[in-house]
Amino acid sequence: MDRLDAMAAFVAVADLRGFSQAARRLGLSPSAVTRLVAALEERLSIRLLQRTTRSVTLTDAGARYLERARRILADVEEAEGEAQEERTLPTGRFVVTAPDLFGRLNVAPLMSAFLARYPAVVGELILSDRRVNLIEEGVDTAVRIGVLADSSLFARKVGETRRVVVASPEYLARRKKPQSPGDIASHEVIQFTGLTPTPEWRFSQQDGERSHVSFTPTFVTNSADAALGHAELGRGLTMLLAYQVAESVRAGRLKVLLSKFEPPPLPIQLVYPTTRLLSAKVRAFVDLAVETCNWQFVEL
Numbered sequence: 001m002d003r004l005d006a007m008a009a010f011v012a013v014a015d016l017r018g019f020s021q022a023a024r025r026l027g028l029s030p031s032a033v034t035r036l037v038a039a040l041e042e043r044l045s046i047r048l049l050q051r052t053t054r055s056v057t058l059t060d061a062g063a064r065y066l067e068r069a070r071r072i073l074a075d076v077e078e079a080e081g082e083a084q085e086e087r088t089l090p091t092g093r094f095v096v097t098a099p100d101l102f103g104r105l106n107v108a109p110l111m112s113a114f115l116a117r118y119p120a121v122v123g124e125l126i127l128s129d130r131r132v133n134l135i136e137e138g139v140d141t142a143v144r145i146g147v148l149a150d151s152s153l154f155a156r157k158v159g160e161t162r163r164v165v166v167a168s169p170e171y172l173a174r175r176k177k178p179q180s181p182g183d184i185a186s187h188e189v190i191q192f193t194g195l196t197p198t199p200e201w202r203f204s205q206q207d208g209e210r211s212h213v214s215f216t217p218t219f220v221t222n223s224a225d226a227a228l229g230h231a232e233l234g235r236g237l238t239m240l241l242a243y244q245v246a247e248s249v250r251a252g253r254l255k256v257l258l259s260k261f262e263p264p265p266l267p268i269q270l271v272y273p274t275t276r277l278l279s280a281k282v283r284a285f286v287d288l289a290v291e292t293c294n295w296q297f298v299e300l
Contacts, residue, residue: 003040003043004072004073004076005036006036006037006039006040006043007040007069007072007073008026008073009022009026009028009033009036009037009040010036010037010040010048010049010062010065010066010069011066011069011070011073012025012026012033013033013037013049013056014049014056014058014062014066015135015136016135016136017055017056017057018056019033019034019037019056021136037049044065046059046061046062046065047059047061047062048061048062048065048066049062070152088280089118089120089280090118090120090121090279090280090281090284090285091118091120091121091280091281092120092121092122092281093121093122093124094114094121094122094123094124094140094141094281094285095123095124095126095138095139095140095141096111096123096124096125096126096139096140096141096142096143096285097125097126097127097128097132097134097137097139097141097142097143098125098126098127098142098143099127099128099129099143099145099194100127100128100129100224101224101225101243101244102143102145102241102243102244102268103125103127103143104127105243106243106293106295107125107127107143108125108127110285110288110289110292110293111123111125113288113292114284114285114288117284117288118281118284121281126139129194129222129224134153134271134272134273135273140272140279140281140282140285141270141271141272141282141285141286142270142271142272143268143269143270143271144268144269144270144271145161145241145266145267145268145269146266146267147266147267148269148271152273153271153272153273154271154272154273155267155269155270155271156269156270156271156286156290157267157268157269158268158269158270158289158290158293158295159267159268159293159294159295159296159297160265160266160267160268160295160296160297160298161241161242161243161265161266161268161295161297161298162241162242162262162265162266162297162298162300163195163202163239163240163241163242163262163263163265163266164239164240164241164242164245164256164257164259164262164300165178165184165201165237165238165239165256165257165258166231166237166238166239166240166245166248166249166254166255166256166257167231167234167236167237167238167254167255167257168231168232168233168234168253168254168255169252169253169255170234171188171231171234171235171236171237172255174234175187175188177257178237178257178258180258180261181201181203181211181213181258181261182213184201184213184215184237185213185214185215185216187215187236187237188218188235188236188237189215189216189217189218189236189237189238190217190218190219190220190221190227190230190231190235190236190237190238191215191217191219191220191221191227191238192221192222192223192224192227192238192239192240193220193221193222194222194223194224195224195239195240195241196239199214199215199216199217199220200212200213200214200215201213201215201239202263203258203261203262203263204261204262204263204264205261210263211261218235218236219235219236224240224241224244227240228240228244228245228248228254231254232248232253232254237257241266241297242297242298242300243295243297245300246297246300249300250300256300265298268295268297270285270286270289272286
């Protein structure tokens with residue numbers, strides 16, 4: 001058994017939660033992947049994976065071994081890359097994903113600038129408010145807004161944005177302006193599920209305590225554009241991210257409410273699946289974003 005091949009097989013099975021999927025990634029047969037993982041378990045005298053007819057999950061020992069195996073494989077790849085002068089100009093297919101509206105407004109221009117600078121790259125930009133699995137879907141880099149939950153990914157902060165409650169002047173002319181989060185329950189509320197999946201908004205009190213305010217929405221949508229448009233028509237309050245409402249606020253179509261109760265800003269991050277070795281494409285894209293993008297959406 002080649003120990004590195006066995007480690008690579010185990011990591012692929014753990015990442016993709018299946019032997020067949022791992023086999024396709026590695027260009028091996030499922031039986032070959034099964035033999036490699038079994039040989040690794042036999043060598044270690046521990047079970048790394050729990051197998052059923054429907055799923056493959058990590059044991060506790062497997063979860064601990066997975067992080068070590070990732071680091072070992074990354075070190076080997078890094079050493080080989082340095083020996084082969086991996087710091088070459090970016091070439092080939094490069095896939096980036098971002099939230100729909102943020103991607104259209106901010107990431108698409110960055111991608112265009114990147115492709116102009118590196119013409120040997122074939123770029124693909126996937127705009128979706130769905131949380132894309134980078135490893136399973138072959139994505140090189142993602143733009144994520146919010147705290148990173150997946151510890152297997154590395155994030156580079158490139159900006160931040162506020163969560164703001166807004167309403168139109170027309171709506172506020174006929175309804176009493178809310179003075180505190182508790183006033184929201186008596187208002188018409190537009191729920192954007194991409195930001196708040198449940199009918200509840202979070203706020204920060206002046207003493208630093210967090211509070212949650214529940215409401216009964218009059219309109220629910222997974223589209224920031226739809227929530228924005230409904231609010232501009234005077235149909236109620238909505239909570240969106242600052243970059244989503246910036247133009248409407250500056251044009252006077254919406255007003256920001258309850259700003260002193262806002263929760264802390266959310267980070268805007270570039271995320272990729274390894275901390276040890278960046279491809280030339282990912283490194284160049286991150287460097288260009290840091291160099292050229294002003295993604296600070298705090299002041300309105």
